[in-house]
Amino acid sequence: MERREQRGETSPAARAGIDERLAERWAAVDGYLAERLAPGEAALTAALEASAAAGLPAADVSPVQGALLELLARLCGARAILEIGTLAGYSTIWLARALPPDGCLVTLEADPRHAAVARDNLARAGLSAVVDVVEGPALETLPRLSGPFDLVFIDADKESTADYLALALERSRPGTLIVADNVVRGGALADAGSEDPRVVGMRRLVEAVAAEPRLVATGLQTVGVKGWDGMVLALVV
Numbered sequence: 001m002e003r004r005e006q007r008g009e010t011s012p013a014a015r016a017g018i019d020e021r022l023a024e025r026w027a028a029v030d031g032y033l034a035e036r037l038a039p040g041e042a043a044l045t046a047a048l049e050a051s052a053a054a055g056l057p058a059a060d061v062s063p064v065q066g067a068l069l070e071l072l073a074r075l076c077g078a079r080a081i082l083e084i085g086t087l088a089g090y091s092t093i094w095l096a097r098a099l100p101p102d103g104c105l106v107t108l109e110a111d112p113r114h115a116a117v118a119r120d121n122l123a124r125a126g127l128s129a130v131v132d133v134v135e136g137p138a139l140e141t142l143p144r145l146s147g148p149f150d151l152v153f154i155d156a157d158k159e160s161t162a163d164y165l166a167l168a169l170e171r172s173r174p175g176t177l178i179v180a181d182n183v184v185r186g187g188a189l190a191d192a193g194s195e196d197p198r199v200v201g202m203r204r205l206v207e208a209v210a211a212e213p214r215l216v217a218t219g220l221q222t223v224g225v226k227g228w229d230g231m232v233l234a235l236v237v
């Protein structure tokens with residue numbers, strides 16, 4: 001059972017009006033794939049356990065999504081990675097696995113409690129030397145970074161995603177990959193009249209990507225343990 005369900009919260013699938021049996025199949029396939037293709041290492045499981053023990057929300061990417069992030073970082077030969085939204089550092093660890101020994105990852109986190117848990121988790125994963133957890137609201141900390149970054153993973157407050165895209169673009173070079181998480185929101189992305197600020201934020205992101213001639217992009221819907229969601233992937237050309 002998922003952590004949020006153990007705490008008596010409704011599952012993402014139920015909230016999106018998705019049949020629970022279908023959601024169970026999505027989760028079963030995710031589990032099958034993750035067990036074989038995204039086993040990761042002990043530090044990843046330990047990070048999730050420490051996060052739950054500290055009462056942090058279970059908003060980490062899923063194991064197969066984490067493996068996708070590592071794959072993408074390896075595909076772009078990333079040496080410098082920027083992450084916006086650290087939480088417990090679970091996605092951070094997946095991304096950092098792709099880095100060469102002299103690579104670096106900067107991850108931005110507004111909540112000091114989340115940053116503290118993430119620092120512990122990254123230390124346990126042996127990644128303290130390559131990862132810098134920068135505390136503070138990303139709209140304040142990101143403008144201080146110079147870049148250029150080879151890969152940017154945007155996964156913080158959904159309302160600001162388009163602003164993060166603009167700031168990321170200024171710290172990019174041709175070949176930089178920008179990935180945004182939680183774009184589809186149980187299908188709400190297609191609701192032009194949605195008043196959910198996170199949906200409005202993600203529609204703003206898609207419009208901004210569409211209007212940016214420097215980006216070649218797509219949107220990818222995903223189903224699995226996190227219900228129905230998706231990512232936008234945009235390559236700077």
Ligand code: SAH
Pocket residue numbers: 059060061084085086087088089090091092108109110111114136137138139155156157
């Ligand atoms: N990337 C993580 C999940 C991030 S959850 C993973 O997949 O493992 C989103 C995180 O963004 C939360 O920890 C939240 O505290 C943080 N956040 C929210 N608003 C923010 C802001 N304005 N600046 C930086 N971080 C923010």
Ligand code: DHB
Pocket residue numbers: 058059060061155156181182
């Ligand atoms: C939430 C945030 C995320 O980044 C995510 O992947 C899932 C959920 C959230 O804020 O609820």
Ligand code: MG
Pocket residue numbers: 059060061155181182
């Ligand atoms: Mg996310």
